[in-house]
Amino acid sequence: MTDVTARHGSRRREQTRARLLDAAHEVFGDVGMDAASVEMICERAGFTRGAFYSNFESKDELFLALITQLAEEKLDAVAGRVRELAPDALSDMSALVHQVVGASLGDRVEPQLISEIRTQAMRDPRLAEAYLTWQNVLRDRVEGIIQQVVSTYGLRLRLPIDDAAQLLLDVSDDTCARATLEGRPTEEITTLLNARIERLVMVLVEAPA
Template identity: 65%
Template sequence: MARSRENTRARLLEAAHEVFGEVGLGAASVEAICERAGFTRGAFYSNFETKDELFLALITELAEEKLDEVAVRVRDLSRGEDPVDLVRQIADISLAERMDPQLLSEMRTQALRDPRLAEAYLGWRSQMRGRVEAIISDVSASHALRLRMPLGDAAQLLLDVSEECGVQSALEQRSRAEASVALQARLEQLVTLLVQTR
C-alpha cells in the first residue's frame, strides 16, 4: 500500500513538472496534472491538499536531487586544489537545472501575495540554505579553506546568486550550457569575497 502511494505521488510530481513547465504555475490546473498523470482528483487530494503544496514538494524534490549530486561531487574532490578550481567543480550548485527559472520567479511572486505561501516558500529556502551550508562546510574542512564571512551568509549569497543568474540567463534566452558557463563565471567572481587566500 505504501509503495503504491509512493508511486502515485511520484507520478503526480512528474506530471506537475511537465504541466508547470508548459503553462506555468498559475495556469496549471489540478485537472490537467491529474490527466497527465492518469489519476483522478481523488488521487491528487489524497497526496496533496493544494496545488501550491504540490509545487513546493516538486521544487524541494528537484533541489534535493541537485544538492545530493553536489554533495557527492564535493566528497570526491581532491585535496590541494585552489579555490577557483573548487568553484569550477561545484558550479552546478544552481538549483535550476531541472527547474525553469520562470517557475521559481512565479512562485516568489505568488508568495508575495499570499502569507501562507510565503511562509512555506521561506521554509523551503531555509531548508535549501541548510543543505548549501553543509556543502560549504565540507569543502572548507576538507580543503582547509577559511571563509571571509559567516557560513550562513556565504550559503545565502551562493543561493541568491545562483537563482538570479538562472533568471538572467532565462531572460537572455541562453541555452542550458551557456547558462552553466555564465553561472560558473559569476561564482568564480565570488571566490575572493568568500575565501581567504593563504
Template identity: 60%
Template sequence: MTDITVAPSRRRETTRAKLFEAAAQVFAEVGMDAASVEMICDRAGFTRGAFYSNFESKDQLFLELITHMTEAKLDEVAVRVRAIEPGEIADPAALVHQIIGVSEGAGMEPQLVSELRTQALRDPRMAEAYLAWHDGIIGRVEQIIDEVTALHPVRLRLTAPQAARLLVDIADDTCVRAAIEGCSRAQTEELLKERLQQIVVALVDIG
C-alpha cells in the same frame, strides 16, 4: 506481510513521482494560477482521486515539488563535495567546477522558483512557505560550505552563513534573469557557473 506493506508504499512513491514530473511541466508552461489539478492529472495519466490521495491542494503540490527538486540538487552537490580528494583543488574556480560539474540546474527550473516568489508576494501563506523554503536552502548550502572547509584547506573571507546567503542570492538572481531573457537551460547553466566562479574567487583562499 512485507509484500503487503511495501507494495502500496512503492506505488505511492511512483504516483507522487509522476505527479511531480507532470506538475513541473504544467507549472513551467502555464504558471501556477492557470494550472489546474485536472491539467496535472491528465499529463500524469491519473484521476483526481489519485491526486487528492497524495496532496491536499495544488499549493501543497507546488511547494513539495519545489522542495523536492531543490533537495535533490543539493544532495547531488553534497555528494560531489565528499568525492573531492584532499589536495585535488588548486584554486577557487576549480572548486566551483569540481562541485557543480556539468549538471548544475538540471534539477531545478528557474520559472518555477520565479512562480513561487510571485505567489509569495500575493499570499501571506505562500510567503511564509517561501521564506521557510529559502532559509532551508541557505541552511543546506551552509552545511556544504562547512564540509568543504572541514575537508580542505579553504579559508573564507565571510562567515559560512554569510557566504551561503550570498551564493544562494547570486544563483537565484542569475537563474531568474536568465529565464526572463529567454536563455536555454545550457546557457543558464553556463552563466550560473561563471557567476558562481567569480564570487567564489572573491570569497575563498585555498592553500
C-alpha cells in the same frame, strides 16, 4: 492492517506522489505554472482529482514540493562531488570551485518555476511561509557543503559560513530571476549562473598563505 499491507500502501502512495510530481513538471514545461491546472496534471499522470488531493492540498503545494525535489537532487549531486574531491584539489582553486559548483541545472530544473513559485508566495501568506521554510532548508544544506569543503582543505572565508551560504543563494535567485525576465534559455542561464557563483566563491575564499 498488517505491516505488509501498510508498507504496500505506503509504496503506492509514494509512487502516486512521484507520478504527480513528474506530470506537474511536464505540464509546467508545456504551459507554465499559471496555466497548469489540477485537471491537466491529473490527466497527464493518469489519476483522479481524488488522488491529487490525497497527496497535495493545492497546486501551489504541489509545485513547491516539485522545486524542493529538484533542488534536493541538485544539492545531492554537489555534495557527492565534494565527497569525491581529490586530496590535491586545492592546488588549483579555480578548478576546485568549478568542480564543486560548475554543474548544469539539468533537464529537470527550470529557473522559471522557482521564480513563479516565489511570485505566488508574495501574494499568498501560507505559501510564503512554506517557501521561506524551504529556503531555510536549502541554506542549511549549502552551509553543510561549504563547511565540509572548508574543513577538508583548511580554507578561510571572508564571511561567516551562514552568511556565505545565504549570499550564494541570493545571487543564484537574483541571477535566475533576471535571466528569466530577459527570456534567456535554460542552457544560457546555467552558464551565467555557474560563472557568477564561481566568481563569488573566489571572492569569498581568502587566498592561501
